[in-house]
Amino acid sequence: MKVAICGGGVIGTSIAYYLSQRAIQVVVIERTGIANAASGKSGGFLAHDWCDGSPLEPLARRSFALHGSLAASLDQDWGYRRVDTLSVVASARQDVSRYRKMASPRWLADEAAVHGQIGTAATTAQINPAAFTNAMMAVAIENGAELVSGCVEGIMRSTAGDSVAGVVVDSTEITVDAVVIAMGPWSVLACDWLPLPATHGLKGHSIVFDYAPSPESLFVELETEDGQRTSPEINPRPDGTTYVCGLPGEDALPVDPAHVIPEPGAIETLRQMTAQVSPELASANILAEQSCYRPVTQDGLPLIGRVPGIAGAYVATGHSVWGMLNGPATGEAMAELIVDGTARLDLSPFNPARLPAYS
Ligand SMILES: Cc1cc2nc3c(=O)[nH]c(=O)nc-3n(C[C@H](O)[C@H](O)[C@H](O)COP(=O)(O)OP(=O)(O)OC[C@H]3O[C@@H](n4cnc5c(N)ncnc54)[C@H](O)[C@@H]3O)c2cc1C
Known part of the structure; x- marks a missing residue:
């Protein structure tokens, strides 16, 4: 066959x-x-x-x-590893310390509060x-x-x-x-x-930083200065890089996959969002600025x-x-x-x- x-x-x-x-x-x-x-x-x-x-x-x-x-x-x-996964809250508009339930990894901003552990090495991996x-x-x-x-x-x-x-x-x-x-x-x-x-494509942007922090994956609830709420995800990888995604895009799916590119300003916005959670991470060299479409059905x-x-x-x-x-x-x-x-x-x-x- x-x-x-x-x-x-x-x-x-x-x-x-x-x-x-x-x-x-x-x-x-x-x-x-x-x-x-x-x-x-x-x-x-x-x-x-x-x-x-x-x-x-x-x-x-x-x-x-x-x-x-x-x-x-x-x-x-392919960099497979079991990881702890944390839920993090950060805001540019209000004090979120009331959400702090655990000590933060050292590379997070003082203003970012770890709300809880949502995965352990038994249940989450990268x-x-x-x-x-x-x-x-x-x-x-x-x-x-x-x-x-x-x-x-x-x-x-x-x-x-x-x-x-x-x-x-x-x-x-x-x-x-x-x-x-x-x-x-x-x-x-x-x-x-x-x-x-039919299958549709939903666009998202991501950045890969040249930065190697402690290995926890982070799911962040973030309030930006203009009051928007977003949910970036941060995945440090064993190759010494850190991947951040979380900013949706509006562009329709191009027929040719080679034509998928980040939207104007999107990468800078995602970098600024990252800086609210970890200024140290956001100031690291950027290795990749990218976007992609996840496939969804009705x-x-x-x-x-x-x-x-x-x-x-x-x-x-x-x-x-x-x-x-x-x-x-x-x-x-x-x-x-x-x-x-x-x-x-x-x-x-x-x-x-x-x-x-x-x-
Ligand atoms: C920002 C973002 C973060 C994500 N994070 C996670 C995560 O942490 N964990 C997780 O489990 N999932 C995650 N996902 C979802 C996951 O990436 C997708 O569900 C998955 O990659 C889809 O794989 P696929 O093989 O179906 O499609 P694709 O990866 O889109 O592959 C389809 C392939 O088909 C090719 N193709 C298209 N047209 C033709 C043609 N006419 N002829 C030949 N080839 C063609 C394309 O070039 C492409 O290589 C994320 C998605 C996004 C967008």
Whole structure:
């Protein structure tokens, strides 16, 4: 069996990894470069139980465990580590000391109060998202997968039209038995090719600082001078850098992922927000100023499963804020679905048929 995976983000490469473990012939088709979109520019924060009580619970718990076993078993380093996670309150307008419940890490501003510990090394972890996504692809290639650089432009169908026959990449046809749409927010382009629900992109900005503080991940509630409330996230990484995100963007998703750029003034605003929490961090050298789009669906849950009515067509996208966490379990489940016809996890909450096809 030959399977084409459209998109080289964390979802596409995780599927490639698990399919390659099953000796399936895999080709990943990526337009701009592995991990060039959200999967290389996200926080890489992982939580064992933060999806509990939602339909994501079994997927997230399984994936958190898989992240641990992948880090322990594969000979690649993507900065996986268990961390404590703190809730922090800061305001440019009022004294927040009444929220202080714990001592602050030394690198935080005196005005920033640690409100509580919301994760421990037993329940929260971090990865470098670009390194993880590239590692999944590298190991898949070691197992025989192929990476094709190109733009997927369409899906070929059988003469009867009820099954997949191949993909069109830069005007060239590649014959395959199955196709997985895993193009993140750009999966919406596949609605022209297959009966799929829409996926949207929600933009966020981020900065990577050349700064190595103590390792806690921080979830911050911040009130700015003009009274706006925002929620930046701060993830120090073991490579001596610190990632900060939290400023949404307004721009519509460009058709070409290479055209995703920060909006005017956004990076400076995010740096100023960072300075309210940690002047020391905000004054460090900036290594990357970036933006990306997380893929979201109409009901907020991912699409993971068969495309209704077209044999051999599958989709895995719409993972929103938890794509890095849920990549491995999505990859494992999709490989099981494609090879065995059924997955160990109940994928019914994510069945693409639950939502109307976009036209
Ligand atoms: C600011 C921010 C912070 C985040 N932090 C976290 C976090 O801490 N933890 C967490 O779990 N999740 C986090 N997320 C969410 C996570 O990053 C995403 O859910 C995840 O990266 C989505 O992966 P993907 O593979 O579906 O899509 P993407 O990473 O968008 O990959 C899709 C790929 O498809 C390619 N493509 C598009 N069109 C075509 C085409 N026509 N042909 C071929 N290839 C194509 C693109 O080039 C791209 O590489 C964050 C997201 C954002 C925006």
